[in-house]
Amino acid sequence: MRFEEQREPGPERRGSGPVPAAAPRRSDATRGAILAAARERFAADGYERATIRAIAREAHIDPSMVMRYYGSKEGLFAAVLDVDLRLPDPEALDRGDVGRVLVGHFLDLWEENEVLTAMLRVGVTNAAGAERMQGIFRDQLTPVARLACPDPEQAPARAALCASQLLGLGLTRYVLRLPPAVALHRDEIVAWLGPTVQRYLTAPHP
Amino acid sequence: MRFEEQREPGPERRGSGPVPAAAPRRSDATRGAILAAARERFAADGYERATIRAIAREAHIDPSMVMRYYGSKEGLFAAVLDVDLRLPDPEALDRGDVGRVLVGHFLDLWEENEVLTAMLRVGVTNAAGAERMQGIFRDQLTPVARLACPDPEQAPARAALCASQLLGLGLTRYVLRLPPAVALHRDEIVAWLGPTVQRYLTAPHP
DNA sequence: TCAGTTTGCCAACACTTGTTGGCCAACGCC
DNA sequence: GGCGTTGGCCAACAAGTGTTGGCAAACTGA
Incomplete structure (x- = not known):
């Protein structure tokens, strides 16, 4: 079950020109904070003990926001684990x-x-x-x-x-x-x- | 926190002679079944997801028995992890x-x-x-x-x-x-x- | 200015967890 | 036989879980 970039349907891209790099949103900071907190909690506690509530507390937001932005705990976890080992060529x-x-x-x-x-x-x-x-x-x-x-x-x-x-x-x-x-x-x-x-x-x- | 051989106070050892190897009890079979089931569940699921209820179900007894015989989930876990690597001399x-x-x-x-x-x-x-x-x-x-x-x-x-x-x-x-x-x-x-x-x-x- | 969207919080839900206390049947000794 | 002890189950508890829906404030574009 792959996690898909799941956002609320944003405004349609206007005009042509170069792709506007996924118009930044006010909530991007929150998204990032959640991701960082999740990485930290998952690393420290493992999957089960890293609770959504603890992650939200660390990101200074409400637990329900985690659900809205990442769909579920599994979705959040999948987003955290997009690992690129960046191995040398x-x-x-x-x-x-x-x-x-x-x-x-x-x-x-x-x-x-x-x-x-x-x-x-x-x-x-x-x-x-x-x-x-x-x-x-x-x-x-x-x-x-x-x-x-x-x-x-x-x-x-x-x-x-x-x-x-x-x-x-x-x-x-x-x-x-x-x-x-x-x-x-x-x-x-x-x-x-x-x-x-x-x-x-x-x-x-x- | 080391787990101590925790039994209900048994009958005092009677007579002298060689140590009677901790007089066997009727419940030893159950104890063993719990331990075996616990090892299996812990191995398959890890600590958090290996629930006392699942372990008890696998040992065909009531969850409360696990508590009576091993005190707590931590105690059971400690009993399971008495590992001897038996490394060669x-x-x-x-x-x-x-x-x-x-x-x-x-x-x-x-x-x-x-x-x-x-x-x-x-x-x-x-x-x-x-x-x-x-x-x-x-x-x-x-x-x-x-x-x-x-x-x-x-x-x-x-x-x-x-x-x-x-x-x-x-x-x-x-x-x-x-x-x-x-x-x-x-x-x-x-x-x-x-x-x-x-x-x-x-x-x-x- | 004002409608519509986005961001956020609160309160609650249905459920599972470890743990406890009470009760009953089977056993073992006198 | 009778009686204390042991082995076992049932029902319940308080706490914590992921998750949901609704509602208020902040923002955005016209």
């Missing part, structure tokens, strides 16, 4: 260094905002969330694997291996917060996990 | 093969029953669950690392690295069920992840 990558680059990139993603934390927290308990995660990793990580690995046919498996290590890192460090995992420095993590990912992508099938 | 391990052995052992654990799935599903959304997971991995995995790695002082960090890969495997294969991760054969997984864990444990600090 595989064509432009140095084949010998993909592993370290990917690990570094994922560390940046996890620390940039809570969207990955939210995705993982929800994906683990919510079927729709898990499906969404499947899609994200299939569509965004597999192409990288396809260009980096010796046999394109093995790309999905190799991407899954990478996902297991990269998600495992996020899980232990940012979700469960195992103290030794939190204490590791960025450079150490890249040095330890980089070669692992590199091997999963480029080494010959064992 | 590190003394007796072949130093050159720890990685493969550990990976194989964890695969067995995940497939043996749903207790690890339950632990992960709950640990991700529930603070008490996360703490419990921290304890389990700290107390059970770190000792193995201490004996396998060159510098015992690095044991916690190396154990965390192993945990990241081992939990990542469980996450992608058994919780999120990413299709390519599910499709991998046991031997392939051991062949791919074994060397990784081996390196995290025994390789010199990079």
Whole structure:
């Protein structure tokens, strides 16, 4: 069930000219505030415990507004989870260094905002969330694997291996917060996990 | 908040002789059924969505019985999560093969029953669950690392690295069920992840 | 100025949750 | 047999959930 840009029917576009970039509305600020608050609550509490009321409170608006703008809790959640991993262009990558680059990139993603934390927290308990995660990793990580690995046919498996290590890192460090995992420095993590990912992508099938 | 063996005050132990192994009760079957059902529900649904009512229904008893025997939902959950990873004795391990052995052992654990799935599903959304997971991995995995790695002082960090890969495997294969991760054969997984864990444990600090 | 739309809040709904207390039947010991 | 103990169910509670409809204020375009 994909969430469609669901607005009240706005005024018809007038004139021709360039598309007016979806005429901004007074409520866009509220929409944004809801989305930000939702991301935060979902990341901190998971799907069930992140209540619409709590999200609304954090966004300083009434719970009913959340419903009006996003249709339902599921709709809001779908809007939050429009994740773009922004993986580097595989064509432009140095084949010998993909592993370290990917690990570094994922560390940046996890620390940039809570969207990955939210995705993982929800994906683990919510079927729709898990499906969404499947899609994200299939569509965004597999192409990288396809260009980096010796046999394109093995790309999905190799991407899954990478996902297991990269998600495992996020899980232990940012979700469960195992103290030794939190204490590791960025450079150490890249040095330890980089070669692992590199091997999963480029080494010959064992 | 540790869950204490909480029974109604039973009859005093009579006679001396060997400890009578906590005189069995008629209700032990029910207790067991509740525990099994709880493990199943927690594993399938996570903490919030695994309702006491659903657990009771699955155990074919009344919800109030769950409360009487386990005090509260938290108490039941604590009883479910008494996890023993049964890691092999590190003394007796072949130093050159720890990685493969550990990976194989964890695969067995995940497939043996749903207790690890339950632990992960709950640990991700529930603070008490996360703490419990921290304890389990700290107390059970770190000792193995201490004996396998060159510098015992690095044991916690190396154990965390192993945990990241081992939990990542469980996450992608058994919780999120990413299709390519599910499709991998046991031997392939051991062949791919074994060397990784081996390196995290025994390789010199990079 | 004034009608129509947009933005927001309030109060309520139907429902589910964990939890409690009371009641009844079956058991086990004298 | 009789009687206390145990095992079990039923009905209810207070609290919290997602969701809805109506109504007032603010804005917008003519």
